[in-house]
Amino acid sequence: MNFEPLLSKLFSRGVTSFDHDFPDFFGYRYATEMGPEKVIEVIREAGLRGRGGAGFPTAVKWDYCRKASGSPKYLVCNADESEPGTFKDVQIMMYDPHALFEGIGIAAYAIGARQAYIYVRGEFDLPARIMELRIPKAHISMQQVQIFIHRGAGAYICGEETALLDSIEGRRGEPRLKPPYPAECGLWGKPTVINNVETLTSVSKIFRFGLDNWKAKGTPKLYCISGDIINSRVFEAPLGIKLRDIVYNYGGGPLPGRKVQAVFPGGSSTAPLRDDELDIPMDFKMPDGKPGIIGSAGTIVVDDSRCMVDVARNIMRFYAHESCGKCTPCRDGNALVHDALNDILEGRDAGYAMEYIERMIPRIFTDCFCPLAKGAMNALGAIFTKWRADFESHVFGSGCGRKRIG
Numbered sequence: 001m002n003f004e005p006l007l008s009k010l011f012s013r014g015v016t017s018f019d020h021d022f023p024d025f026f027g028y029r030y031a032t033e034m035g036p037e038k039v040i041e042v043i044r045e046a047g048l049r050g051r052g053g054a055g056f057p058t059a060v061k062w063d064y065c066r067k068a069s070g071s072p073k074y075l076v077c078n079a080d081e082s083e084p085g086t087f088k089d090v091q092i093m094m095y096d097p098h099a100l101f102e103g104i105g106i107a108a109y110a111i112g113a114r115q116a117y118i119y120v121r122g123e124f125d126l127p128a129r130i131m132e133l134r135i136p137k138a139h140i141s142m143q144q145v146q147i148f149i150h151r152g153a154g155a156y157i158c159g160e161e162t163a164l165l166d167s168i169e170g171r172r173g174e175p176r177l178k179p180p181y182p183a184e185c186g187l188w189g190k191p192t193v194i195n196n197v198e199t200l201t202s203v204s205k206i207f208r209f210g211l212d213n214w215k216a217k218g219t220p221k222l223y224c225i226s227g228d229i230i231n232s233r234v235f236e237a238p239l240g241i242k243l244r245d246i247v248y249n250y251g252g253g254p255l256p257g258r259k260v261q262a263v264f265p266g267g268s269s270t271a272p273l274r275d276d277e278l279d280i281p282m283d284f285k286m287p288d289g290k291p292g293i294i295g296s297a298g299t300i301v302v303d304d305s306r307c308m309v310d311v312a313r314n315i316m317r318f319y320a321h322e323s324c325g326k327c328t329p330c331r332d333g334n335a336l337v338h339d340a341l342n343d344i345l346e347g348r349d350a351g352y353a354m355e356y357i358e359r360m361i362p363r364i365f366t367d368c369f370c371p372l373a374k375g376a377m378n379a380l381g382a383i384f385t386k387w388r389a390d391f392e393s394h395v396f397g398s399g400c401g402r403k404r405i406g
């Protein structure tokens, strides 16, 4: 099939920083004249932190990998983007792929890698094709790095960086024990940097438009907003904007006649907040130094028409389905908690189900192997505590009577 007409249409609608017919890779040329150490210094000075969810300082990871002794080194771009509520990376792949390629070229240069993999979520067929068509032009301007597209098969766990490496190596994607960290022992046992699509695209922006521009824009960041909201969208704004601003200004607020009931700030793995708790910054750290709420910046709004027990069940269905099965607390725990939520909603021994969930949340959280089930328990734990009345109405009364997804 000829995708070119469709691609031209897509590009003509997108906001791009590159001319897609004549990509100049100016940022890459600028960076490679500086020397790798200076490139890492610029990224450190920019204060860039990973946009995949963990918020790890990018320069620290690059520096560690650069100094690691193994060879060859690899750069891997995490384009799995499977966290519910997050759909920013796919926009970059579709509308601004050259910015991503440029970031990959700069990162590979900084760490001393000559091969880079873009691990694309299995469902992202069109973005993968768009990139496949554009890579040859990138290779002409950035001859020191070879970029490969590797398609996943649609598994949330393969977004976890070490499971992703297993998947590229042809194995079933399961998280690895850390340490050793990938920067020291990653793809095929070699030093590897794994960075998110937006992180690498930010690198391109820093070198293309300059550090001053980056700082003047307040460390620009992509945010997603979706759910029971007027405007579902992706937008760019400074890091640290208020969550209330995202919901009420960028998202346009709840649908007519409805109120905001719960907001998952940074994807379904983050603890939901009530409407009166939204005046906090979307950042990697809170003003008091506690961990921030930004996650993968995929804000999901739930309005007051919905049953929060049903919301919890829906979330747990996802995590139970996506567990890779490597560890028991996640494989069996998530599924059993999902069944217990079903019991509450269907009035089957609901009192026991409540007790069971209460006991399981801290156990799964502390005993699971990787952050997948921790994320599930973050969300479930907050719903269970803050929307207790919803649970009790199902256990002790005739239910909350609100909408269910089923």
Ligand SMILES: Cc1cc2nc3c(=O)[nH]c(=O)nc-3n(C[C@H](O)[C@H](O)[C@H](O)COP(=O)(O)O)c2cc1C
Pocket: 049, 050, 051, 052, 053, 054, 055, 056, 078, 079, 080, 081, 082, 083, 156, 157, 158, 159, 160, 161, 162, 194, 195, 196, 197, 199, 200, 370, 371, 372
């Ligand atoms: C279950 C799970 C799923 C993840 N999914 C993604 C993902 O889809 N995309 C992503 O960039 N990072 C994802 N991560 C985070 C990665 O493990 C890793 O921290 C990230 O790719 C590092 O890149 P960064 O430093 O640029 O953020 C996930 C982590 C976990 C535990």
